[in-house]
Amino acid sequence: MAALDSQKLTPTEETEVQQWITTSERLKSSPSDTSILDKLNSHLTSRTTLLGTKPSKADVAIYESLAPTVKSWTPEQRTGEKGHPHILRHLDFVQNSGVFGLSVSDADKIKVDLDEVLYVKPPVDAKAEKERLKKEKAAAAAAAAATGSEGGAATTLVDRTKAAAEAVKDAAVEAGSKAAAAVGAATEKPKKEKKEKAPKPQKAPAVTTPPSPHLIDLRVGHILKAIKHPEADSLYVSTIAMGDKPGTEDTTEYEGQVCRTVCSGLNGLVPLEEMQNRKVVVVANLKPVKMRGIKSCAMVLAASPKLKEGEADDHKGPVELVAPPPDAQAGERVYFEGWRGEPEGVLNPKKKIWETFQPGFTTTESLEVVFDGHLVKEAGKEEIGKLTTASGGVCTVPSLKGATVR
Secondary structure (H helix, E strand, O other), X not given: OHHHHHOOOOHHHXXXXXXXXXXXXXXXXXXXXXXXXXXXXXXXXXOOEOOEOOOOHHHHHHHHHHHHHHOOOOHHHHHOOOOOHHHHHHHHHHHHOHHHOOOOOOOOOOOOOOOOOOOOOOOOOHHHHHHHHHHHHHHHHHHHHHHHHHXXXXXXXXXXXXXXXXXXXXXXXXXXXXXXXXXXXHXXXXXXXXXXXXXXXXXXXXXXXXXXXHHOOEEEEEEEEEEEOOOXXXXXXXXXXXXXXXXXXXXXXXXXXXXXXXXXXOOOOOOHHHHOOEEEEEEOOOOOEEEOOEEEOOEEOEEEEOOOOOOOOOOOOOOEEOEOOOOOOOOOEEEEOOOOOOOOOOOOHHHOHHHHHHHHEEEOOOOEEEEEHHHOHHHOOOOEEEEEEOOOOEOEOOOOOOEEEO
């Protein structure tokens, strides 16, 4: 392990290693979690190690988490149609390669029978597949051409009928015009003076919606995992599901869920284990920013004591994460009572919506998170509204009263 600890990794590789180590911790408690095993097996399909070809301590962590369970896998679990053969191959490589620094006795090793392969995915005949696609394309083109020719004939018939009708109509109009001209010549009346048209009334200018806390997109977020930022001692890097649709910009898929990467300055203030698999409240429409090389696409709400006048923020805490109700779902909208409405897509930094209304985010004596309209004149009303989920639950903090929430 000493050699692995001393090897040079890029920041991206360091982040990936930490993510796999977090996954290995989850596998220790749930070694039969098929969703994690399927992802790991798929990842290793074209890789020798978790990083591709470069060995790392992540490979050792995965081995130590899975080896006791994989030893007892059935042949079907190992190499069956729904098995995980690439995981088996990876663990066998780790336990037998000296580069990982493991000393595993033969008695403790996973026994691998190289001849025991129950299922091999049938290869695709490239030539036959190409021919099949060619035939499908030709059939589709023929069907389109047939449809087009039928439509063309019908169109021609309709056009001819229409042209004949137009000719009759034009003849009638011309005859009517001649008759009117003859009558007009016999009984010509003085022309009426044209009235001046009144000027059109100008449209009223569009009403501008006044700024309000509802413009901030607050949602329930589910932290699936969190690691320490490889380049910043004060930051955590969290993978958070917050209800985004597949394909949304700045999202990735993790364990079957659409997630965003979020950097937060909570390292040293909130224990890393408290950041794992928990619900939080996030600000989802701040403009993404890069924090020491990693793009952060949201912000986790947390409470800290209010500073007294003239007091400097020493960033020593205490800090408590804002907690939605336990039954809240990832992506559920969160509002301040009395200030409900549709949020903006992405807050324009020049308008300073967040900076204007955040000073009103606070906690009460009963530990509920609220917006205090007395503290922000732009709010338009001096009221206090609780921070609630769309389903009606109130968001709270564990112990900080009269705290700042940001």
